[in-house]
Amino acid sequence: MKISSLKLHSIAIADPPLRSSYGLHAPWALRTVVELDTDDGIKGISETYGGDGPRAALEAMRERVLGRDPFQLAGLYQDMCRESAPNREVPGGRTQTWLVPGENPLDQNNRTFAAIEIACLDILGKATGKPVCDVIGGRVRDSVPFSAYLFYKHGGGGGDGQYDDKYGEVLDPRSAVGECRQFTDEYGFEEIKLKGGVLEPQLEIETIRQLRAEFGPTVPLRIDPNCAWSVDTSVMVGEALREELSNDGYLEDPCPELSGMSEVRKRLLAKGIGTPQASNVAVTQFADALRARDLDAVQIVLSDPHYWGGLRQVQYLSQVCEVLGMGLSMHSNSHLGVSLMAMTHVAAACPNLTFACDTHYPWQTEKDEIVLGGRIPFSGGKVKIPGAPGLGVELDYDQLARGRERYDRIPFRKRDDEAEMRKHVDPNWKRVLPRW
Ligand code: GKR
Ligand code: MG
Secondary structure, eight states, X not given: OOEEEEEEEEEEEEOOOBEETTEEOOSEEEEEEEEEEETTSOEEEEEEEOSHHHHHHHHHTHHHHTTOOTTXXXXXXXXXXXXOOTTOOOTTOSOOTTSOTTOOGGGHHHHHHHHHHHHHHHHHHXXXXXXXXXXXXXXXXXXXXXXXXXXXXXXXXXXXXXXXXSSOOBOSHHHHHHHHHHHHHHHOOOSEEEEOSSSOHHHHHHHHHHHHHHHOTTSOXXXXXXXXXXXXXXXXXXHHTTTTTTTTOXXXXXXXXXXHXXXXXXXHHHTXXXXXXXXXXXOOSHHHHHHHHHTTOOSEEEEOHHHHTSHHHHHHHHHHHHHHTOEEXXXXXXXXXXXXXXXXXXHHTOTTBOSOBOOOGGGSOGGGOOBTTSSOOOXXXXXXXXXXXXXXXXXXXXXXXHHHHHHHHSSOOSOOHHHHHHHHTOTTOOOOSSOO
């Protein structure tokens, strides 16, 4: 079997005005949909980062991909990622604090390979009549838990103004609890993640306390300010929330750098507070996991097939974390159903997935979904592995065409949360990490 064609579709999907320490989400999120065809008529699909950069990186690999056997993934990885140097140091350290997660230039080849690998695995599933999770070694769970991924936000549904805003403005603790209630009612999530680094730390502490009061002590809570806090502030928050984050919760990337997180850990432990720390900012490659373990900076690694280099690399990461005594969770960025299914398949095939995965899926809408049959259903906060072979979803070409038209109409080709913040909220806003 040989890969005979590679098609790329750049699309735009409505995204509400969500806030993080990086700034403000633009009205549209960008994605690239990849289609691979084989000479015996099987099609595989995947979804990855959008805009000009990721597309050009995929284009640049076209000749290495065409003519390959989709079963020979180790060789393809070697070929596409050989220039990546997983142990290379970069000035200022390896942390990608200054970047939006998923945009580290060091991970570019892994991101590009991931988009190809996932489409190849979809092909292998269809060729063998098996769901992808069973092609990559077999599932250890039939459905995968996701967390309610809460964001502070401005009013509005994003896009061209024609998209509903079910949640309204969420810029204080009370409305964040309301947003969470809507999420749990609609999706049944049983773990909660708050994207922090937006309001004064005291208000974010108060938000977590109100979430705890509303949802009770058995629902795990995590807060992720994306490095918005100094070491001192991280320790202060860790202390204030010792109770609320204690039951399978965690502090995610409270401050920049592994050295900072290591210091926070030391100081919290000295106070008898064992709240674990998770990261998708300071740990983005295997070598980082070792350093994180040696410094006791991170106890839970957030995987993400989109930038860790595909589903099999995430399985290796899962194994490495187990050996290092670390937990595993999953990071996300704005995405549609094809990505959700790739995340679900790999999470089903990682034995030591110790926390519900993140997903931005609730922030996107039916109107923009590109999979046939519409939105992927959640039940009890979980996504079930479908019976169909491969990823278990097919493209809706009319919807895909609409996504392409939207992309052609909009003026930007790269996510820039800082610029959006200056345009819509504060003309003088700058990303400052840590801010508090
Ligand atoms: O969507 O604004 C966002 C998030 O902040 C995202 O960019 C991060 O990658 O979800 C993320 C995280 O957990 O750090
Ligand atoms: Mg994070």
